[in-house]
Amino acid sequence: xxxxxxxxxxxxxxxxxxxxxxxxxxxxxxxxxxxxxxxxxxxxxxxxxxxxxxxxxxxxxxxxxxxxxxxxxxxxxxxxxxxxxxxxxxxxxxxxxxxxxxxxxxxxxxxxxxxxxxxxxxxxxxxxxxxxxxxxxxxxxxxxxxxxxxxxxxxxxxxxxxxxxxxxxxxxxxxxxxxxxxxxxxxxxxxxxxxxxxxxxxxxxxxxxxxxxxxxxxxxxxxxxxxxxxxxxxxxxxxxxxxxxxxxxxxx
Numbered sequence: 001x002x003x004x005x006x007x008x009x010x011x012x013x014x015x016x017x018x019x020x021x022x023x024x025x026x027x028x029x030x031x032x033x034x035x036x037x038x039x040x041x042x043x044x045x046x047x048x049x050x051x052x053x054x055x056x057x058x059x060x061x062x063x064x065x066x067x068x069x070x071x072x073x074x075x076x077x078x079x080x081x082x083x084x085x086x087x088x089x090x091x092x093x094x095x096x097x098x099x100x101x102x103x104x105x106x107x108x109x110x111x112x113x114x115x116x117x118x119x120x121x122x123x124x125x126x127x128x129x130x131x132x133x134x135x136x137x138x139x140x141x142x143x144x145x146x147x148x149x150x151x152x153x154x155x156x157x158x159x160x161x162x163x164x165x166x167x168x169x170x171x172x173x174x175x176x177x178x179x180x181x182x183x184x185x186x187x188x189x190x191x192x193x194x195x196x197x198x199x200x201x202x203x204x205x206x207x208x209x210x211x212x213x214x215x216x217x218x219x220x221x222x223x224x225x226x227x228x229x230x231x232x233x234x235x236x237x238x239x240x241x242x243x244x245x246x247x248x249x250x251x252x
Contacts, residue, residue: 034237035091038083043103045080047110049073050146053196054139069211070218078222080150081157081184082230085177085223088158089165090237090244096158103154104147111143145196153188157181177230181223189215 053073060067080103087096118136122129161180168175193212197203223230238244 032242034241035087035095038087039099039102042080042083042087042099043106045076045083046103046107046146046150049077049080050107050110050139050143052076053146054135066210068214069207070215074215074218078185078219078226080154081181081219081223082226084154084157084184085161085180085230086233086237088161088180089173089176089234090241093158093162096162097155100151100154100158104151107143107147107150111140114139141196145192145194148195149188149190149192152191153184156187157184160184173231173234174227177223177227178220181220185219185223186216189219 050073053071055072057070057072057074058067059070062068084096084100087099114136118133157180160183161176164172164176164179189212193208193215197208197211
């Protein structure tokens, strides 16, 4: 018998549904990573901050007739950029882009849910339909502005941080965090303000300028103040993520 006449050994068949049932229930494995947990916090932030942003907020007057004008989401939305920095630094641009798109999807789903709820016929005992419509109408305008600013700002934030990291490697984390935030927050605040000015009660160039400048300064200041916490979170994730390693340029 020649080698060509030999019968190759049979390849074991993959277990079918019946085989799996005989050996117990089948489940998919959950990989060890903190990435899903961070996304679970990151993705809803856009939806929640959009709801809060339907209310215009004014602190003052502080000097003469001048007041600090912002929106109700001012205390929450900067956290999205802190988490965006963590995602970009640890998991790279592609993974962060996926998280950004997931956040976009959650916000879009929320908008669809609010729209469907607003057009459903109100029960006889429900006396708040007009108030509900007022909030949801403002939400839709804020949503369009926020989604545009979110996509532009978060994407620029992640892109700038990763590109700086390709040059600095593991050094000068502070430069990556601040540099990316300056670019991302400025773009986000400017795009949001130009679209949502009417929905949050801004009227005139003065109000808009105040909103953009103070919003940008405030969000950047929050990033700086939270930098010690961001440093610790990033260091902990790098130490605990088994797959964290140097990758070829362009894979981040």
